[in-house]
Amino acid sequence: MNNNSKISPLSICFLSSFLYRSFYIIGLLNLVISIAEGDSIFSIIIGSILGLIILYSYFYLNNKLTKDTIFIKISKSLPKIIADFIIVLLLILLLFVSGFTLYNLSLFVNYNLLNNINILPISVLLIVSVTYLASKGINTITRASGIFIFTFIALVIISIITLINYSDPGNIYPLLTNNFLSIYEGSIYHMILSVTPIFLLLIIPKDRIEDNKKYNRYMVITYIISFVYILINYVLIISILGIKLTSILNYPDIIVLQKVSLLNFVERIEDLLSFKLMFDGFLFLALTTFYIKEGIIHLFKMKPNKKLILLVGLIILIVSIYFKITNIKLVLYFMTLILLIHFILMIFIRKKS
């Protein structure tokens, strides 16, 4: 496949829909609930609305220097030393975020699918698959997301239809029990952790997107659908388990999926349905691996090298196993820094373009 061939805007939209939920299962939901408790629903709604600012920032950066990747944009907009420093900082931050994602995705697999198994073999299997996907280039990553989205939709439909009977709207109450500060804090966290990964798509120059005039419109529609889904999923979980039970569970989604029963004889299918939760982290890791590889190539003016992606995968694995980051608040700081870097870039890129 030609690595410079055009990419369908729909494929990128599919990929973005997974990116919005990158941290959802591995800590974001629990973080928001621990802060805003029963009012998390407002945090999610406000966070989604505020997230439009980040989406606009992405469009802004994407529409400047449309032939270039993010790294070239940074290099063209800033003095060389500062540009190199920012790229290095971006790559290091993403390395740690990837390490967190890989480790927590492995913990999720360990909890849900492979009990009593060491984390290392699970992480190795995941990173090998991720590296293989990333080595095939951005076209393959976006196409893979296209395949994943249909599987995801099928699994979501099965889950929602079967779980709706178990939901009790009364469990969503009481509402507005916390002060506005908690709701606001939850919404900011939700905004940063769910929308910031969209900046990873800046690795795709706008000119490589087919029919890019309608691209922004497609992205906004995908954004709305994705956050409506996140909201429905949240309401479904809370209406089944109640806020107090949800707040003490590691993976409330899985506990809810355990109740799925098709026609009263297809039961215990939560292992299959839980794959819908793994797609998000998996695609995020694939895109980050590709992003870091491209960053290193740009930084050291290297020629495209297939072995480099293996090295990146290995480094992510080492970071994941060595640091064992499970505190999502640390990732929140990293993602906030990534967000700030892009906001600063917006100021400088305006002058250059």
Add this chain to the structure above:
Amino acid sequence: MKYLKIILFVLILTSLTGCVSYTELNETAIIDTILIDKKDEQYIVTINMLTPTKDDLEKRKTYTATNTSLDKCLSELYLSTTKKIAFSHLELLAITPNIQQEELKEIINLFLNRVDSRNTFSTIVVTYPDKLFDYKTKDINELININHNERGIVSIKQFDSIIKDILEMNVSYVPRIKIEDELIIEGYQSIYSETRLLSIDESIGYNFITNNIKQGLFNINDIGIKLNTSNTTIKVNKNKIDINITSSYQVLNNNQNKKDSEITKSYNNALKKYINQFIYNNKPNYFNNLIEKYQYDYYKDHKNFKLEFDIHVTSTKIENSNIQGGNSFE
């Protein structure tokens, strides 16, 4: 690159999760029932282990362990079964009335921390549990289901909903079964912050309040009545709780030839009596939780409020030929 691929392939093969710390199926103890009792500061844990046989019949064997903590009991059971205990196929957790608040906390922690536990198994309280394992787990669950569908006294209570109840209300109501020569459903037993057996009438009242009643058979003033449908709506306004029940019933026998209006009145009064018995004989945690949910501001400002109830029952008699009709009486 070719060598790199081979090395990578071999690396993946050796790290395949199936090869690391695996457990053969015949080394796994598949548990379908667990009974937990406590006497003299000692937990008594009895498990029912299933062993699939070649002729497809389930071979059942029970093991008992006694120790000061549940973890130690499970370790003992591991030694006596020589198998790794798996809760993934657990279908029934039976506890005795000796299990109090502290023991329940330990039980909840045990199951919440076990990744192989699905927590959707049904839970019961048993008296005279010695013969529990004479019955199949499916039969016990089926008995509760039939009772729910036909008599309306108790219904299946899953373990995760018990945890939810305890977190929200500090109390949960679990079916209680007496095991003598046969299985006898005694009604609901409240567990955690209070421990008492609810009467049959209170249990039916609880089912009405929670809108968890499908059908019921009542003998009201020597008239046999079958509840066909029921729907309960509860409205909360400050400390006032309005309970509205709409139901339909059939008369099974009317030897005294009473008028329909009289039967409906007696029936409505009986339903009110069931609900009142539940309300006034049990702690008000269920209703306090409703006020916390729907009237949070009032709940927050008035910690020592007194509950006021208003119960309305509207019933419709259905003729035995299933044709809708009869009197409506409130």
